[in-house]
Amino acid sequence: MSNDPTRQLAEQNVKSILEWLALAHGRTDSDSGAELQAQLLTLRSTPVPTGQRLKLLDLLYSHAVQLTLAQLPILHESTLPVPRRVRQAVRTLQELLEVLAQDYLNTLAELFDPEAKGRPRSPQITLRRVMHCLAWHLNIGFFVAAPASPGVWQQLHAAFRSSRRLGVDDPDAVGESRRIEQIYVSTLLVAIAQPASFTARELDFVSTYIDNCAKAVGVQSEAPVNSEGIFWVDPEKDQPAQALARRNPPPETEVFYFACDLLAQGVEDHLAALERGVPVTELGLPGFAASPGGHGVLRRLATLWGHPAKRKFPRRRQSYRADLCSGLDRLWQLLRHPEQPPSSSEWMVTNESPDGYSLMHVSGSTDNLQSGDIVAVRPHEGHINTLDGPWHICIVRWALSENAEHVELGLQVLSPRGIAAQIAAPHDLAHDGRREAVLLPKLPPLRPFPALIVPVGAVSDRSQKLIVLVESSRVEIRELRATAVSEQTSSVEVFTVQPDEKP
Numbered sequence: 001m002s003n004d005p006t007r008q009l010a011e012q013n014v015k016s017i018l019e020w021l022a023l024a025h026g027r028t029d030s031d032s033g034a035e036l037q038a039q040l041l042t043l044r045s046t047p048v049p050t051g052q053r054l055k056l057l058d059l060l061y062s063h064a065v066q067l068t069l070a071q072l073p074i075l076h077e078s079t080l081p082v083p084r085r086v087r088q089a090v091r092t093l094q095e096l097l098e099v100l101a102q103d104y105l106n107t108l109a110e111l112f113d114p115e116a117k118g119r120p121r122s123p124q125i126t127l128r129r130v131m132h133c134l135a136w137h138l139n140i141g142f143f144v145a146a147p148a149s150p151g152v153w154q155q156l157h158a159a160f161r162s163s164r165r166l167g168v169d170d171p172d173a174v175g176e177s178r179r180i181e182q183i184y185v186s187t188l189l190v191a192i193a194q195p196a197s198f199t200a201r202e203l204d205f206v207s208t209y210i211d212n213c214a215k216a217v218g219v220q221s222e223a224p225v226n227s228e229g230i231f232w233v234d235p236e237k238d239q240p241a242q243a244l245a246r247r248n249p250p251p252e253t254e255v256f257y258f259a260c261d262l263l264a265q266g267v268e269d270h271l272a273a274l275e276r277g278v279p280v281t282e283l284g285l286p287g288f289a290a291s292p293g294g295h296g297v298l299r300r301l302a303t304l305w306g307h308p309a310k311r312k313f314p315r316r317r318q319s320y321r322a323d324l325c326s327g328l329d330r331l332w333q334l335l336r337h338p339e340q341p342p343s344s345s346e347w348m349v350t351n352e353s354p355d356g357y358s359l360m361h362v363s364g365s366t367d368n369l370q371s372g373d374i375v376a377v378r379p380h381e382g383h384i385n386t387l388d389g390p391w392h393i394c395i396v397r398w399a400l401s402e403n404a405e406h407v408e409l410g411l412q413v414l415s416p417r418g419i420a421a422q423i424a425a426p427h428d429l430a431h432d433g434r435r436e437a438v439l440l441p442k443l444p445p446l447r448p449f450p451a452l453i454v455p456v457g458a459v460s461d462r463s464q465k466l467i468v469l470v471e472s473s474r475v476e477i478r479e480l481r482a483t484a485v486s487e488q489t490s491s492v493e494v495f496t497v498q499p500d501e502k503p
Helices: 005-024 031-044 050-076 084-112 123-143 152-166 180-192 200-213 261-275 292-306 328-336
Strands: 230-233 256-259 316-326 345-353 356-363 374-379 392-403 406-415 419-424 434-440 451-455 466-471 475-488 492-499
Touching: 005 031, 005 050, 031 050, 031 084, 050 084, 050 123, 050 200, 084 123, 084 152, 123 152, 123 180, 123 200, 152 180, 180 200, 180 230, 180 292, 200 261, 200 292, 261 292, 292 475, 316 328, 316 356, 328 374, 328 419, 328 434, 328 451, 356 392, 374 406, 406 451, 419 451, 434 466, 451 475
Parallel strands: none
Antiparallel strands: 230 256, 316 345, 316 374, 345 356, 356 406, 374 392, 392 406, 419 434, 419 466, 434 451, 451 492, 466 475, 475 492
């Protein structure tokens, strides 16, 4: 036996890691993440040759893959704010993936060492695993509506740029499920789709759609011509891609470009086929695509990827309090009985523009609050525009949550007022043939016709006449027809309506 203390310590650490891997085989509970991270830190401080280090990293990587894939379904069902226990498990898993990616990157140092005697293996395998770890790290953050950890985007850009410089991203390479560029592009596409604007279930659909349909999007060193959906990345910046329509890249800076026009056109084609009644199985899409919420996601993706737009109005910083009433059912009760408002929560308005607000939660329940839901906002006394009325009806455009006690919302104003209504749904026995709805009056020039907010799936056939019972100063029965879809989310649908003039 060697008397070299350093070698003895290395042998003990390697043996300890292998023993832990044998005992942890098949374990995917939340405690495994912290234990796996401890093994990585042990390996990091162990002086072993690069070849042996890579073999151990591969074994730990395999366990990290099993752990990540086991945790993702739990995140798909999460709502905001994410419970503290889940948040801690998520944070541990993200830290684990970040450490694993960094340790893999450290093994590439020999590529640039002129005294190195040989490469232990192709750097392509190492870089792909780095990309997988960082992409999972970011996607986990997307699912819990949390911002990316500092430096992760920059690491992802650096790994991709290294693959380009080393010339190892071979399209004919085998042994890995996806090429480095596909991992990179897929992660960028999720980010520019504004993941905070989707629920966890919708985001799962977005990720699946990208994996199946985004193969044609490629990264270029020059801006594509004759394209509208162009995005660029500055590899030196710790941020995702930017839309060229909103902001030009800094001059004399090496940037990457990619165009999403073909992808957006494919989304529009899929949506048109679904609206014609083509089954999702024929289109190769998940079942969720056939739902109203799925249609709404595709409609938003086509716009975000193919037609990125500039902000319409500037934002003004604010710091006043407001009450928020969430959910269509509570909004309906509020409009029907304003003298007996349902329970609400208190928020701080941090900025506002003519078409929306940004809010930070202060107190009260946020149960079941999610992107795409309908809410009503009432500023506290001293900030109410009495001409418009005290409650503004809005849709939740995005939701962020950095920790279990913190939630921020972005709201788009749909109308300064609304009217409680009911629509006839004779086949909906669970609701006695009626469903609650909110009628929004026309608001020229933004909305030249009235709109109707209904629960998702309440209007299954737009060709049919809608019998709407309106409860304002007096009870009215109106015959309306849905002419267009304004919004479709997993919670509600908003239809433009006009009086039905057919006999």
